[in-house]
Amino acid sequence: MENLLMLPLVLPVLAAIVSLFAKNSLNFRKASGVFFTLAQLVVAVVILVKVYRDGILVLHVGSWPAPFGITLVADMFSAIMLFFAGLIGFTVSVYALGLMDERRLKFHFYLLFNILLLGVNGAFITGDVFNLYVWFEVMLIASFVLITLGGERKQLEGAVKYVTINMVSSMLFLAAAGLLYGKMGTLNMADLAMKLQNDPSSNLVASSAMLFFIAFGIKAAVFPFFFWLPASYHTPPVAVTALFAGLLTKVGVYAMIRFFTLFFIPLGGIWKELFLITGGLTMLIGVFTAASQYDIRRILSFHIISQIGYMIMGLGFFTPLGIAGAIYYMGHNIVAKTNTFMVGGMVSKLKGTFELKSIGGLYKTKPYLALLFIIPAFALAGVPPLSGFFGKFILVKAGFDSHHFFVTGISLFVGLITLFSMIKIWNEGFWKKQPEEADEVVNYAEKKVGFALVFPSVVLALFSIGMGVAVGFFFDFCMTAAQQLLEPSAYINAVLGK
């Protein structure tokens, strides 16, 4: 039954191989791309249920026992993240059916898409530091090609920045892993955690910890390492941006939560304060810079940054409720953020531009689109009964319970500014009259959006509502995950088999 853990890795590889064989049939590539992402979602649900019922799943690849071989581990946190990766993979692959042009599809869009999911899935279930580095690279190389696919000038400009900063971040990660190995003599996460607990000189790994913090901070786009994100995320087609916005930064947050709960925060030091400060600044600066933008994709890109701050803040509280809130918030944000980008893509398809100043009157012509926008947008801003309200509520409660009033106050204030930005998109894009001088742009646009664009957005919108209405059900998963993260002995025993 542990072999189930191989499936999230085998399925994307299979998808890539199959789509290479379909040389001439574009339809076959599309169908296999969607089929395999759906299969990943189903497998992720099975793994989630199994981990919830039976506890942590461990697979020693090739039967090499830990800490010598590569270990795949799925605890609740990994399983939850796998599920959201599957959900976003499936919905975005359907969305891409209606949005990607034929040229990009011919250049193996779905192959790259699945390789990216392979990297993301691998990063979520690996139990080895160096293996995590390799999965990060798999994910990065796929994302490099996806961001440049099409080769437009703007894309290349964005890609140069994206590639450079991500390469630097990977090298810092590798340097940190190397130094950690030099100090501790192992790279298996469970083994590391155990050795660090019993090592009196373990504060010597603080240099590695800081390097890990910067490396993951760049990937997650926390303050002050976020400048690459708004410089590059608005350049590729919006299906690619939606996928990146949903998953890539969250892999950085995942790695940060995993490493710092398992290794570094229990050793003491300034980490909790560091997370609270960077979290607060990330929230504030992300939301302020978003408020000054007028391109839908840029507004939403800056909001990714601001939302990352909430998750980092939850980690900084370091209470079960805080971590559970961070995990819930990650799930909510993955769904709602991807959905806002999807709706933005539909708007640009109808209007031929992302520039809010040349858009208007959508509420009149396309009322259903207005509804589709308002659900994820209000979820992001935190309006009840949508998912974002409960995400913020849990984090704020955790903050007050642990007496971090200042940063919690900032998070409430940031929620208000988020609402302002969302209302700005609403006012400009949906409510005001179509500006007259923008008529020539409209000629490029299409009359209506297809089912393939609307369907995934509806699925994600329903999920946002569901996460809000059935909050107890979802919170239960997150709380289990948080308890496992704060009691690493179960994780260590499961991997090392004691």
Next chain:
Amino acid sequence: MEIILAIVIGVLYAAGVYLLLRRSIVKLILGLIFFSHATNLLVFLAGSLSKVSPPFVQEGQKVAQSTVADPLPQALVLTSLVIGFGITAFALVLIYRFYQSSGTVDFDQLKED
């Protein structure tokens, strides 16, 4: 030996950062290459350099008779070298395409549009 290698790594990192901060995109890529070599050497050095026998077990024995070198850092470096090679190749193609489409190698010549 360790001290020499440590100095080399430091110089490589410094040169890499300096080149990364230049405006020319070609120097940027060179900086990234220096950076990755410095990192690989750092991982190699972190595994400790010592004059011991290679990690082989003699025929008929179950454990090595003398102290052996740790083979893992070399395996890690090998993996990261291959990854770095692939990414560098991609980055080179990227800057060439970037040069073709923008007609400049200087970041300051780029204008927001």
